Structures are given as structure tokens and as C-alpha cells.
Amino acid sequence: MRLTSEHALDDGVLERDFLLGDIPGTLWTPPSTAPLILMAHNNGLPRSDARLVARARYTAAEHGYAVATIDAAGCGDRPRSAADERVRAELRRAVRAGEPADELLESVVGPLVVGAVPDWRTALDALLELPGITGPVGYSGWAALGIRLAAVEPRIAAACLYAGGYVPRAQHEDARHVTAPLLLLLQWDDEGNPRQRALDLFDAFGSTEKTLHANRGGHLATPRFELEDSCRFYDRHLR
Template identity: 85%
Template sequence: MRFTSEQHLDDGVLARELVVGEIPGTLWTPRLMPAPLILMAHNNGLPRTDARLVARARYVAAEYGYAVASIDAAGCGDRPRSPSDERARAELRRAVQAGEQADELLESVVGPLVEAAAPDWRTALDALLALPGITGPVGYSGWAALGIRLAAVEPRIAAVCLYAGGYVPRAQREEARRVTAPLLLLLQWDDEGNPRRHALDLFDAFGSTERTLHANRGGHLATPRFELEDSCRFHDRHLR
């Protein structure tokens, strides 16, 4: 791992851009170290530089004292995609705009994205936990499909907060049964892109003994601010 830039922010957080091999990432650390680590991923591989993810990461670091990391894994953010990936995404956009049933197209886009992204996140986790001041156990927050895969294969992840606003491929729905870490699932009841029945069925599938569902009225982008605070308290219970 090498750091390529750093910025001291006015909330006391240190934001550093980093590279692990070919994997670009960002690490936000609080004033007081050492600190437990939370991995934060945006739904369906959106960039780590997205303003909503950056705001969440800064808040968690500044107000709750966690180190927070995000990466652009293979096929995500600004990382290159194969021609077949681009064709599948173009067909998915066309189907959504036409109001067509898109589950199989989503499967063809999101399934390979999770398969490609998970190894990069595990590589980044190895490098992050080798840094002075970054401690385990580790929490995860964000993209549900990726979080399921990581929690199923990565014993260092001790608590998982998932946003139920993205498509979860069939493989991850099956893998959810292997996830035993404490779980908080956040559901927007009126999410226009994710039928609530899918999220409720997914919640039932998890193997976690401790699992909590928070459901709020509103669409995909209307998650209340207090859920960010509640997710931090959830991680406090299991990482500190």
C-alpha cells in the first residue's frame, strides 16, 4: 500500500488517498487513534468519491471515532470495465427506461460485479489492518450484495450494516444463510427500485442470530439521517 495524498479536514478527520496494487482507495481516520475499522461500499459499485458516501465516512470518523475505508474495486467507480460489461449495463439502462422486468439483466450485471469486487476488498483489508493504529474487529456498511459475500467468507468482519436498496444476486441470497455476524438491515419501504418483498425475504434468509430490520417510509434516497447514527451505535456494540 502507498498513500498518494492526504488532507486534514476541518472536522479533525485525516483523509488519505491510497493505492493497493492497482486498487485505488480512500482512508478517513479520526483525531484519536488507534481506531477500529469500518469498510464502506456504495450500492452496486458506485464510486468511493460519491458525495453521499464521503459524507457518511467523514461523519463516522469525526463523530464516532472509527477509521473508515472505501475502494474502487474491479469494475467499480472509475476502474475499467470489459466490453461485455458495458453492453450488459447499456441493455439494463434501456430495459429500466422502457419499464421492462429487469431481474435477469440485473443478475448479469451485479453478479459478476460482486465476484470481481470481493477479492479486491479482501486484499485492501489485509493492507489496511497492517497499518499502525488500525485495529480489528472490522465492521461493514453499505452495498448489500458485496457485504453478504464478504461477511460469508471473511471472519474478520464482526458486524454488518446493509442498505437494502440494490439488487442482490441469487448467489448472495444463498450465501446470506452462511452469514452469522450481527446484522442491521436498512430498508426504504417505498424504494422504487427494490420491492420490499425482496428485502424482507432476504432478511429472513440470514443465518445471524442477532439481526435487526429498520424500515422507514420513503424512496431510495430518503434514508433518515438518524439511521446513520443508529448504524454507528450498532457498530459500537460489536466493535468496541
């Protein structure tokens, strides 16, 4: 791991960008030793997205967790292939036209998850070697990735998943093998994600401790208090 920048923020958090081979990432750490939370945005949105950064800084500053994120292949600061661009352009066209997009989403999100999981496990290996970061490890954010990661990575001790992104069929099957404590956040009126899919996914999880929080509102209307509640969820399972 090679650090590329370091900034001491006003809230006492240290923000560091890093490169792990060709994987770019960002790490936020509080002043004291802390458990680690891996944080990802739905469908591979860039790690610099303002909403993710705000969640990460709050979690580190107000609740004392180390938080890390990376860019998935083909997302953020990582290059995209011409084939990736063509499929994404077709997906955007279908969504704008109101056409069925499930098969296109399968062709985009499915491979993205498959490619992202090894990168996140590599990052996890490196992050847990850093001073000031300890296990157990939590996961927050992108549901499709979190399901697959929790199914194959025993170091994930708790997962808070946002139900606002498309979850490929393979990850619905993976959900049956997820046994870590789970918190699923659902926006009841999400414009692009029918609530029944999220309810069916919740039923599929193999976790004996699983909680569903559903709030009225669209995709971007998750209440602020859910961030506080998710941190209390991590307090129960990571400390």
C-alpha cells in the same frame, strides 16, 4: 499500499487516497487508534460519491472509527471493458422502458460481487497493518457485497446493510452462512426494489442477532438518524 494524497480535514479527520496494486481506495482516520469499518456503495458506485463520503466523514469524525472504501473492478476510477459497457447500456435501456431487468441485473451485479470480494479482502489485509487501525472490523453499505464478504471473511464482526440494491440469487444463499450481528436498513417505498425481497432476505440470514429498520420513503430517503443508529450498532459490536 502506496499513498497518493493526504488531506487533514477541518473536522480532525485525515483523508488519504491510496493504490493497492491497481485497486484505488480512500481511507478516513480519526486522531486516535480506532476499529475499522469497510464502506461500499450499492452496485459498485464510485468511492468518490458524495453520499458515501459524507457517511464516511461523519463516522470517522463523530464516532471515532477508521473508514475505508475502494472502487470495484469496472467502477469508479477503474477501467471498464467494452462488454461491461454493453451490458450496462442494455440495463439502463430496460429500466427506462420499464421492462423486467432481473436477468440483466444478475449478469451485471453477480460478476461484480464475485470480482469485488477478493479486492476487499486484499485491502483489508493491508489496512489492518497500518498504525492506528485495529480490529474487529465492521461493514457498511452495499448489501450484495456485504453478504458475500461476511459469509467468507471471519474478521467482519458486524454488518449494516442497505437493502436498496439488487441482491443476486447466489448472495441469497450466502445469507444463510452469515452469522455476524446484522442491521438491515429498508426504504419501504423504494422505487426499484420491492420490499418483499428485502423481507425474504432478512429471513434468510443465519445471524442470531439481526435487526430490521424500515422507514417510509423512496430509495434516497433513508433518514439521517439511521446513520447515528448504525454507529451505535457498531459501538456495541466493535468496542
